[in-house]
Amino acid sequence: MMLLMLYLIAITAEAMTGALSAGRRGMDWFGVVLIACVTALGGGSVRDVLLGHYPLTWVKHPEYLVLTSVAALVTIFIAPLMRRLRSLFLALDAVGLVAFTLIGCMTALEMGHGMLVASVSGVITGVFGGILRDIFCNDIPLIFRRELYASVSFLAAWFYLLCLYLQLPGEQAIMLTLFSGFLLRLLAIRFHWEMPKFIYNDDVH
Amino acid sequence: MMLLMLYLIAITAEAMTGALSAGRRGMDWFGVVLIACVTALGGGSVRDVLLGHYPLTWVKHPEYLVLTSVAALVTIFIAPLMRRLRSLFLALDAVGLVAFTLIGCMTALEMGHGMLVASVSGVITGVFGGILRDIFCNDIPLIFRRELYASVSFLAAWFYLLCLYLQLPGEQAIMLTLFSGFLLRLLAIRFHWEMPKFIYNDDVH
Amino acid sequence: MMLLMLYLIAITAEAMTGALSAGRRGMDWFGVVLIACVTALGGGSVRDVLLGHYPLTWVKHPEYLVLTSVAALVTIFIAPLMRRLRSLFLALDAVGLVAFTLIGCMTALEMGHGMLVASVSGVITGVFGGILRDIFCNDIPLIFRRELYASVSFLAAWFYLLCLYLQLPGEQAIMLTLFSGFLLRLLAIRFHWEMPKFIYNDDVH
Numbered sequence: 001m002m003l004l005m006l007y008l009i010a011i012t013a014e015a016m017t018g019a020l021s022a023g024r025r026g027m028d029w030f031g032v033v034l035i036a037c038v039t040a041l042g043g044g045s046v047r048d049v050l051l052g053h054y055p056l057t058w059v060k061h062p063e064y065l066v067l068t069s070v071a072a073l074v075t076i077f078i079a080p081l082m083r084r085l086r087s088l089f090l091a092l093d094a095v096g097l098v099a100f101t102l103i104g105c106m107t108a109l110e111m112g113h114g115m116l117v118a119s120v121s122g123v124i125t126g127v128f129g130g131i132l133r134d135i136f137c138n139d140i141p142l143i144f145r146r147e148l149y150a151s152v153s154f155l156a157a158w159f160y161l162l163c164l165y166l167q168l169p170g171e172q173a174i175m176l177t178l179f180s181g182f183l184l185r186l187l188a189i190r191f192h193w194e195m196p197k198f199i200y201n202d203d204v205h
Numbered sequence: 206m207m208l209l210m211l212y213l214i215a216i217t218a219e220a221m222t223g224a225l226s227a228g229r230r231g232m233d234w235f236g237v238v239l240i241a242c243v244t245a246l247g248g249g250s251v252r253d254v255l256l257g258h259y260p261l262t263w264v265k266h267p268e269y270l271v272l273t274s275v276a277a278l279v280t281i282f283i284a285p286l287m288r289r290l291r292s293l294f295l296a297l298d299a300v301g302l303v304a305f306t307l308i309g310c311m312t313a314l315e316m317g318h319g320m321l322v323a324s325v326s327g328v329i330t331g332v333f334g335g336i337l338r339d340i341f342c343n344d345i346p347l348i349f350r351r352e353l354y355a356s357v358s359f360l361a362a363w364f365y366l367l368c369l370y371l372q373l374p375g376e377q378a379i380m381l382t383l384f385s386g387f388l389l390r391l392l393a394i395r396f397h398w399e400m401p402k403f404i405y406n407d408d409v410h
Numbered sequence: 411m412m413l414l415m416l417y418l419i420a421i422t423a424e425a426m427t428g429a430l431s432a433g434r435r436g437m438d439w440f441g442v443v444l445i446a447c448v449t450a451l452g453g454g455s456v457r458d459v460l461l462g463h464y465p466l467t468w469v470k471h472p473e474y475l476v477l478t479s480v481a482a483l484v485t486i487f488i489a490p491l492m493r494r495l496r497s498l499f500l501a502l503d504a505v506g507l508v509a510f511t512l513i514g515c516m517t518a519l520e521m522g523h524g525m526l527v528a529s530v531s532g533v534i535t536g537v538f539g540g541i542l543r544d545i546f547c548n549d550i551p552l553i554f555r556r557e558l559y560a561s562v563s564f565l566a567a568w569f570y571l572l573c574l575y576l577q578l579p580g581e582q583a584i585m586l587t588l589f590s591g592f593l594l595r596l597l598a599i600r601f602h603w604e605m606p607k608f609i610y611n612d613d614v615h
Contacts, residue, residue, distance in 0.1 A: 023610025030560045032608050045460065050250065052259035054462035062526035076608045116267035135340060135545060150235045198237050198281045200228025255455065257464035321472035340545060355440045403442050403486045405433025 003174060007103060008067065010096030011040040015068035017093060018133050019075035020082060025137050029076065035136055036072030037065060043129035047104050047121050051111060090189060091182075094152075098181035101126035101153045102174060105160055115165075119157040126153035148188035151195055156181035208379060212308060213272065215301030216245040220273035222298060223338050224280035225287065230342050234281065240341055241277030242270060248334035252309050252326050256316060295394060296387075299357075303386035306331040306358045307379060310365055320370075324362040331358035353393035356400055361386035413584060417513060418477065420506030421450040425478035427503060428543050429485035430492065435547050439486065445546055446482030447475060453539035457514050457531050461521060500599060501592075504562075508591035511536040511563045512584060515570055525575075529567040536563035558598035561605055566591035 018039025022032040041058050048056045058064050075082070082089070104125025108118040127150045156177050163173035187193065223244025227237040246263045253261045263269050280287070287294070309330025313323040332355045361382050368378035392398065428449025432442040451468045458466045468474050485492070492499070514535025518528040537560045566587050573583035597603065 019608070020610055023608040026607050026609050028605035028607045030564070030605050034560070049254055049459055050261060051264065052257075052261075052462075056460060056462075058530075059461065059523065059527055062524065062530070065526065065530060079608070079610050113264065114267065116270065117264055120263075120267070120270060131341070135343075136541070138343065138545075138548065150239070154235070195233035195235050197231050197233045198224070198228040198284070199231045200225055200284050254459055255466060256469065257462075257466075318469065319472065321475065322469055325468075325472070325475065336546070340548075344548065355444070359440070400438035400440050402436050402438045403429070403433040403489070404436050405430055405489050405492075 003099065003102065006095060006099040006178070008064075009092060010099045011064060011068055012071045013089065013092035013096050014129055015040040015071040016075045016082075017089070018129075019072040020079065021133050021137050021139075022072075023076070023079060029073070032076060033069045033072045035133055036075070037068045038136060039129045039133040040068040040071075041065070041129070042132040043100055043125045043127065044103070046128045046132070047107065047124045050124065051108060051113070051117075051121060053107060053111060091186070094182050094185035094189075095178070097126050097149070097153055097185060098156050098178050100129075101156045101181070102160060102177060105157050109164075115161045119154065119161060122157035122160070123150060123153045126150070126156075148185070148193050148195065152181055152185045152188065155184065208304065208307065211300060211304040211383070213269075214297060215304045216269060216273055217276045218294065218297035218301050219334055220245040220276040221280045221287075222294070223334075224277040225284065226338050226342050226344075227277075228281070228284060234278070237281060238274045238277045240338055241280070242273045243341060244334045244338040245273040245276075246270070246334070247337040248305055248330045248332065249308070251333045251337070252312065252329045255329065256313060256318070256322075256326065258312060258316060296391070299387050299390040299394075300383070302331050302354070302358055302390060303361050303383050305334075306361045306386070307365060307382060310362050314369075320366045323366060324359065327362035327365070328355060328358045331355070331361075353390070353398050353400060357386055357390045357393065360389065413509065413512065416505060416509040416588070418474075419502060420509045421474060421478055422481045423499065423502035423506050424539055425450040425481040426485045426492075427499070428539075429482040430489065431543050431547050431549075432482075433486070433489060439483070442486060443479045443482045445543055446485070447478045448546060449539045449543040450478040450481075451475070451539070452542040453510055453535045453537065454513070456538045456542070457517065457534045460534065461518060461523070461531060463517060463521060501596070504592050504595040504599075505588070507536050507559070507563055507595060508566050508588050510539075511566045511591070512570060512587060515567050519574075525571045528571060529564065532567035532570070533560065533563045536560070536566075558595070558603050558605060562591055562595045562598065565594065 015036035018036040019032045021039070022035040025031075027035065037058075041064065044057050048054065101122040104122035105118045107125070108121035113121070130149075159180060160173055160177040163176055164170075168176070220241035223241040224237045226244070227240040230236075232240065242263075246269065249262050253259065306327040309327035310323045312330070313326035318326070335354075364385060365378055365382040368381055369375070373381070425446035428446040429442045431449070432445040435441075437445065447468075451474065454467050458464065511532040514532035515528045517535070518531035523531070540559075569590060570583055570587040573586055574580070578586070
């Protein structure tokens with residue numbers, strides 16, 4: 001199934017972004033592997049724990065842990081190449097974001113939850129890996145400051161749910177969501193689209 | 206039931222404090238909504254996950270997510286008014302703290318746990334939303350530095366359990382706990398009561 | 411059973427390291443107790459939540475919460491002595507690390523998981539208490555920067571699994587793992603063995 005392929009690409013790409021974050025903090029190799037696994041598999045794990053959906057993906061398929069660990073170790077050695085591959089990376093990350101979101105929506109729907117919970121499940125799967133990465137590296141989560149990222153996940157989730165509501169066949173709904181979510185993310189990067197920010201300062205009286 | 210009313214007021218007030226925290230960090234609207242939801246519903250979620258109490262509140266009642274999200278968005282627009290409403294806010298927050306604590310205790314007792322676990326469940330429900338908010342915003346959790354806050358939750362939990370132990374009717378136990386917990390928190394704010402601090406510095410030899 | 415004895419020593423020692431961390435941040439007594447409990451019992455809790463292994467240890471044995479809380483409060487009063495007991499502490503912490511790892515492996519094996527998941531479960535139990543402590547105190551988790559720590563947990567887990575695979579009796583496997591893991595950690599401290607670090611800086615173009 002194509003979605004599995006995309007999922008594997010996505011966790012590999014996410015593991016690599018996690019490894020680079022760990023490298024920015026000068027962590028040792030073990031830390032690099034741990035941050036990579038948390039980034040790649042953390043979103044799905046948070047979703048599964050919150051929904052009570054056991055066993056977790058990596059418990060059922062521990063080979064995914066091997067994949068993300070290897071991706072992290074490879075990243076250490078090819079890091080100098082990373083800067084040149086920056087565009088490729090952003091594209092893979094965009095695919096990953098939408099694929100994660102779709103999987104999160106489907107998981108919740110399969111468990112019998114409604115559309116609102118399904119959309120939240122999609123967004124959690126899409127963005128929590130990155131949030132956990134930033135918390136572990138002691139940063140303010142990036143997603144709250146970057147170009148449309150969480151919003152792409154949110155819109156992709158609702159677009160997919162709308163497709164299902166309109167009775168589109170599952171495969172078509174997935175393809176359409178992947179394509180339009182991917183496009184939206186790339187456009188957001190290209191044109192620096194951002195959500196409006198809320199700046200509040202109550203120290204001044 | 207009155208406790209449900211208080212719960213709804215509490216999650217609204219907590220969502221607004223979360224939104225203000227996100228605003229202090231200049232997050233975008235999506236981050237504001239996420240931090241608001243985590244602040245309002247995070248304490249109960251941590252409790253439910255730790256006790257294995259599924260489904261979580263917001264999964265069963267996704268409309269609470271809508272309520273907290275709307276509260277967050279409203280906060281963005283009325284933020285300039287917030288400073289004037291500061292006292293009202295502290296009062297609502299105090300009600301919320303005690304209401305959350307009560308709900309946490311009851312949840313554990315209904316699951317058949319003993320008083321020790323019930324009190325911990327109450328405190329987790331009362332204070333973890335704020336702890337998660339501060340972790341997401343990359344602050345040292347406030348509750349460890351403020352006037353009696355977690356302690357009010359702790360004392361309210363044991364006061365309630367004592368009432369039950371003394372065979373008071375449930376309604377009365379709830380009312381008494383709400384009133385005395387609320388009063389204690391207001392007195393703590395008014396007179397700057399604080400727990401003693403533990404200052405340890407082992408860098409100096 | 412000896413492992414229970416070691417477990418109790420381990421959670422006491424970990425609670426004390428947690429209390430000292432909280433003291434470094436000048437937290438109040440309540441924060442000290444909370445950080446101590448999270449440090450001592452957090453690793454096992456994260457493991458149990460991820461594996462869906464309910465009830466959690468401290469829910470089943472709330473007396474452990476009392477033990478760690480008392481240990482935290484005692485720490486406040488004997489903190490000035492701590493510097494002299496530094497070596498004893500590092501030794502107890504090393505015992506704890508290996509004991510936690512063993513318990514994590516056994517828990518996963520008893521649930522019927524394979525060796526890969528068992529080793530991950532061991533490492534999570536061994537190191538996540540410390541990671542949570544550092545996140546709550548707003549530090550970059552120490553374990554990614556210190557001498558072999560997480561690596562000792564990892565090697566101990568696989569050493570134990572290897573012993574089982576070689577059909578050694580359970581008791582012997584435990585003793586051998588405890589001894590060699592403890593020795594490895596002490597040697598790592600003594601000779602400042604470290605994992606290689608991954609330093610990545612992409613801000614310079």
